[in-house]
Amino acid sequence: MSPSPAAPWLLCWQGLLASEATSRLRKLLPQIAGGMLCALLLVLPMATRTGLGLLIAACGLLWLVWGLATPPVQRPLGAINGWLLLYVAIAVVATGLSPVPAAAAKGLLKLLSYLGVYALMRRLLEGAPQWWNRLLAALLLGQLITAVIGLRQLYAPIEDLALWADPNSVADGTRRIYSTLGNPNLLAGYLVPILPLAVIGLLRWQWIWPKLLALSSLGCGLAAALLSYSRGGWIGLLLALGSLGLLLLLRQSRRLGPLWGKLLPPLVITAVVVALVLAAIKVEPLRIRLTSMLAGRGDSSNNFRINVWLAALEMIQARPWIGIGPGNSAFNLIYPLFQQPGYTALSAYSVPLELAVETGIPGLLAATGLLFSSLRLGLQQLQRDLVLSLPALGAAAAVIGLAGHGVVDTIFFRPEVQITGWFALATLGAARQLR
Secondary structure: OOOOOOOHHHHOOOOOOOOHHHHHHHHHHHHHHHHHHHHHHHHOOOOOHHHHHHHHHHHHHHHHHHHHHOOOOOOOOOHHHHHHHHHHHHHHHHHHOOOOHHHHHHHHHHHHHHHHHHHHHHHHHHHOOOHHHHHHHHHHHHHHHHHHHHHHHHHOOHHHOEOOOOOOOOOOOOOEOOHHHOOHHHHHHHHOOHHHHHHHHHHHOOOHHHHHHHHHHHHHHHHHHHHOOOHHHHHHHHHHHHHHHHHHHHHHHOOOOHHHHHHHHHHHHHHHHHHHHHHHHHOHHHHHHHHHHOOHHHOHHHHHHHHHHHHHHHHHHHOOOOOOOOOHHHHHHHHHHOOOOOOOOOOOOOHHHHHHHHHHHHHHHHHHHHHHHHHHHHHHHHHOOOOOHHHHHHHHHHHHHHHHHHOOOOHHHOHHHHHHHHHHHHHHHHHHHOO
16 A cells, blocks of 8 residues: 555655565564563563663564565554654754753664654554553563562561661651562552553453453552552552543443433542542551652652752753753753752653753653643543453553653653553554554
């Protein structure tokens, strides 16, 4: 078929190696891509940075080979792809005009490598949506192993646990698990987008063993997220599971009568809010961590983040329209020029601020457009009953959780978290394309 008339130059490279000789390869590519993506999702929290880097690069290379060996297919670009391309274009310009172009180029290369994973996932799910179940199973198995290792740390000597609260914090001495990830906040951030997908697996899968995998992953993951005592992670998890519950209620309300269809969602929401308030009041560790969120600068962790945020705002004011270039390497070189004494940082500790620092206000707007387009695509699946309609609701909830956590932390930029985010976006995009 001919390339899409909307943007034919984007597809002009596809199919350059398509021939009878590559027809057999084209038949094997879905299986190869599925196996490689399953391996990546399985080892996300356990592999070394080098191992993850090699797997991510291999996924991008495989997508390129797939495109070269397959003639282009006429289909609309789509909202998600459109916003992603716009952000990449802004990031390229920001890299070229960066005060530290070499460091920014490193960040741009990292961004493109993640996009290669997204592109491979998207292509696989559009052509073979049944692979979604296998990808989720691999993701949940890796998460279950990680959660169990974290929960076992409760029986380890106290020096092997993270006492991550500063002596000046109201939460001083809180024992926090971190599993294989080395950081309680990263553990929580890793779990935030996965747990709503585990709920979807539990509802979607029919066989007993997959259901047990989803249930075990959900239960152990919830316990691990709670015992990480990550306040940002709790916010993200509450938003992810709460939004998923609301979406499922709205979907189910179609099958109820007019009265219950209107009454059930607010009744359930009220019951959940009451339960959360009681837990926050009655459970002492939760109450202490939640109190620290309201302590303002009186809590050392809050005070540190506030000072970093103020410095990040000064960086944005200095270069509001194009930023300093993508990536943490560029940030680490420029931030010391703006930091307040004694408050070194590796990031802006807020995804919106980080995006504005790296790619300016245009980059932040493009990312915001990507967020709202993703949520709109998820809401469209409420009225559909196709193969990826239910997974799309879980993906939308995962995106909401990541966005909520991202307001107060930049854990999203770590590959253990970001790859799952790209999986959610690929699910939403593929669900939109299927008929």
